Amino acid sequence: MNDIYIIITASLVATTCGLLGCFLILRKMAMVGDAISHAVLPGIVLAFLFSGSRDSVTMLLGAGLIGILTTFLIEFFHKKARLQTDASIGVTFTWLFAVGVVLISLFAGKVDLDQDCVLYGEIAYVPLDIIILDNGTNIGPKAIYVMGTIFLLILVFIIAFYKELFLTTFDPAFANAIGISTALWHYLLMSAVSATTVASFESVGAILVVALLIAPAATAYLITDNLKWMMVIAAISGIISSITGYYLAVWLDGSIAGAIATCAGILFGLTLVFSPTHGLVFKKINALEVSTKPSN
Amino acid sequence: MNSLFEFFSFSDPNIRFVVIGSVLLTASSAIVGSFTFLNKKSLVGDAIAHAVLPGICLGFMLSGTKNPVFLIGGAFITGWISLVLVEYITSKTRIKEDTAIGLILSVFFGIGILLLTVIQKSGNAAQSGLDHFLFGKAASLVGDDLYTFAAVAIALLIAVFLFFKEFTLLAFDKDYARAIGLPVKRIELILTSLIVLAVVIGIQAVGVVLMAAILITPAAAARFWTDRVRIMILLASVFGAISGLAGAYISYTAPQMPTGPWIVIVISMIAFVSFFFAPRRGVVSRLLRQYTIRRTINDENILKALYQLGEENKNFFIQRYPDEIIRKRKFEKDNLLKVLKRLRAQGYVESSGNLWGLTEEGKTRGQRVVKIHRLWEMYLTTQLHIAPDHVHEDADTIEHLLTPELEAELERLLDYPKQDPHRSEIPYK
């Protein structure tokens, strides 16, 4: 049963991240997603300190705000201090992450987080934290409910505002011209990324969130030319990575999060080579066909 | 306080080791990082930093010890592979660079974590301390390691010294470098190898995740203080060294603290101070300049009003009540009096009681403003064919701004016109 719980949690994280990741990579904001996933750490620690628990709404809100603050800071350093974008991203997230780690060390007694868990989570402990109803029934691990809620929220968000997200991603100038605010959707999407990062943090850690935001979406991008299918394929490849990753970790007796990231990478590598539409082999074959055509 | 004294006396050889070690690490990373910064490749440094982790683990697995040669060798190889992959994915598929970087970074790191956890559970006693690569620990630099790392750091410095000219040119204008026949590819190869090396030794101090900070942040901070590359790199290395020293100190006084994050916090603070308070480029300095400009505009507008009033009476030195000035041009009364007093202190106006008038210097300055205003209106209407009723506002700004050279050019271009588009006389001397 435990492995099922872990796989379900990982799959929920992977699906949610996969959906958002599609928009991130199409907006060329993959590294901003990376930055946010690191930068929410101090928010999580502070929320921990103030609320005293790890599953409160305060924590989501607080860390979500830090996520927006990150986006804002990156833009501030870029526009007001005229720092080039790449450096502005690098400076902002490393600083916030460092603050987060130091806070953890300072309040080691009060905050139930450790540095390693920050990086690669403790998804193996998911089945230990279960919800038991008043009448004594065990309804499964809490993490599944938390991630499930976030997944549904993000799903509803994307379905309800698909049109706006699609347009502001593809052609921001046109969107603005017809009165759809690109800034608003930018910040909403970043809030969604922050919320997802926070919710996934303790199960999979900062780096795996990044891997799941980017790798499945990039994999899907090499397979399809249709945004809706891209999201579906990203979700599926996230789930496949979760399942294979889990068993890889069990086999090697290593970190589950690390193994899932590894599998997401392997899946991407396979797609890169064998994708029927944009894979390297297919391109080679195509090129051969074209070059042999005149002789037919 | 005692520990501070103890630390900075450097009497303990261990402290000496650690200090020299961490300062060398951070300073050399900062120097090499300056070029990634100038090449606008900051995030590539981040990718390499994450990608060396699996290499370190593999090096350990192969050798079974923490032999630095194996660790550095492994790190060097995977660091390089990550770069090649980023480049390959970006050029061969439609995936853009930022996605490729994020992908490689997180996947390589995931592999690294997987290997690290596998090693940790393998029961090999030698592995303890490998996890220092995650967050860094300056204090763990002792004995033999230190010699290796010092050697690498010094090699880095020498390489940068030798290729300084080429690296700078490449960062500034790659096409030009290619055009004058520099072997761009090979130089890039060298620079990349240096970055990988810097990362490999730098993560000893700050760890994988925060390595990007000691590469980029010192350079970003230094950029605010100077426009000269040499000075920028020198400053970056000094900033890096300061943060390294701070890291060593923290490692010494609070061994349970992770060193890396503290180093990053110190260097980030230096950067923020630079962003805000650096002369010229800093945010505050720019705001201050705005304030000064606004003050100048205010001053000159009052002198202009007094001059224009003088034109009406054909006497520029009549003293008037503030209300009369306000009738000519709208000013807030309190503000007007404040500025008048300031102008008096500077010798541009004189007063007797509540009566205010221009001095000779004040008249000259007011006249210049009026002249430029009318010349600019003339320029806009005659040369740019802008309607005469639209030129006034523009001239209201330009009149405070024009340098004497541009003023002379304007006069020459318009051939010293007598009147502006509204038939007001243009006052020369």
Added chain:
Amino acid sequence: MEKEISLVPALEVHDVTVAFDRKPVLWNIDLTLPQGKLVGIIGPNGAGKSTLIKAVMGLLPLSSGYVKLFDKPIDDVRKRISYVPQRESVDWDFPASVLDIVLMGRYGKLGLFKRPRKADIDVAMDCLRKVGMESFVNRQISQLSGGQQQRTFLARALAQQADIYFMDEPFAGVDAATEKAIINLLRSMTDQKKTVIVVHHDLQSVPQYFDYVIMLNTRLVAYGPTESVFTQENLTGTYGGKLTLLTDVGDLIRREGFPNREAK
């Protein structure tokens, strides 16, 4: 009554200055365009042609002046304006089909939460037919040629059923056949009293294509009916002699961090 409405100018630009990083790139532009004309904006590179249409649509902040469309501020008439950005401004690797793109033209009218309906798809199909792209409806945009990409953008603009169209270099990188097809289409639009404003590069075709022409070189050199304005003298004014003084002053404004206009 009808006549009165069409007397309202399609576009009124009043004393507009636009600055990037404080440096003015357009100085004091003043112009008024009647409805139902095909208007070309010409000028050398860096003259501010794209900047002008972006500023008019409110995509760039104005340092001074105001813009009115049909005698109303831009935000009141958003649904009546349409924009065709430069083809290179978007990522054509984007996972979307031709129909997806054209349907974007309906988004402004749809509002939040609503998805495109059958009627919207009909409009989109109709517009695709007008630009001769009906057989490419489900084609992925990454597989289009330059001319087809431009036609897709044009169809999207048509689908907006707007009254005024701003087009940023719609003829850049398209083949002669597409250019001819596009210009015929624009003609038929102006025949229906639509106003079409086009940033254009090729001087030779100006008299043949446009009713009105706006000649720009960081300031307005001339504007008006093509036959009276498109003269050798104005062309020299537009493309000849650079106004170095103006550029120098612009640089000075940026360097000194000068405010654009005095705070009143």
